[in-house]
């Protein structure tokens with residue numbers, strides 16, 4: 001099937017492990033068009049007028065929730081946010097019943113973030129609106145993975161053949177997993193590094209190089225993606241102290257100098273500045289961290305558009 005024939009209409013966006021390169025390519029190409037809208041003075045287009053989107057977030061979020069909300073609004077859809085701490089979930093309503101309630105209101109898309117791995121897939125099997133996974137536990141965060149691919153492609157021109165290092169808490173990171181599946185499919189050379197206790201060794205069988213020394217992964221890297229230490233997902237301390245972590249695994253200027261001169265620095269946010277990333281790295285000229293946020297909006301606009309309208313001929317004129 002050629003890219004021109006790929007359609008995501010009606011498809012749930014659950015993860016990148018199950019997404020084809022052509023589907024990812026369609027989203028990235030559409031996101032490029034969408035990014036032009038964000039730069040306009042008047043951003044609203046009528047493309048999704050009459051469609052409704054519910055953001056159902058069972059976990060905290062700044063970037064992802066806000067960008068999904070703005071993405072829907074820029075495209076003219078009605079967007080409602082359900083923050084579960086202020087919903088009937090606190091009265092004990094189950095995930096299925098919450099989903100059925102939202103479905104009964106006739107929504108077209110449910111964007112969901114939930115702490116349980118597999119919750120997005122469960123939602124897709126439970127209700128009929130399109131489900132877009134905005135993060136399910138440590139499993140996947142497909143829109144983050146795609147915005148990272150968009151950022152790499154925009155800055156480096158391509159992804160195939162690049163050496164990409166992912167540093168930090170790989171074990172608990174849905175961002176790492178979605179990045180890894182996409183990068184491998186797109187032909188990048190992927191290394192991960194972090195404390196042994198935070199490294200899933202089974203990644204090796206997928207062709208990922210796994211290091212317990214950050215320096216080994218950074219050597220000659222074209223891209224470094226630095227991950228947040230996911231303290232909320234750690235039942236027991238899997239590394240000694242934060243000071244120790246910063247000293248041994250933190251990405252600072254010295255360590256970064258092992259990478260290529262034009263290395264691209266990324267972080268999905270929120271950052272623990274001074275822990276996994278030094279401030280002068282976060283705000284360096286090589287850092288694309290702010291651009292990632294903007295690209296996240298473009299990618300989410302593309303996804304909302306594609307799952308509702310299909311095809312790749314975008315009608316974005318106001």
Ligand code: NCD
Nearest residue numbers: 063064135141228268269270
């Ligand atoms: C990530 C998340 O929530 O998975 N953040 C995000 O979506 N920008 C990463 C993180 O929380 O560390």
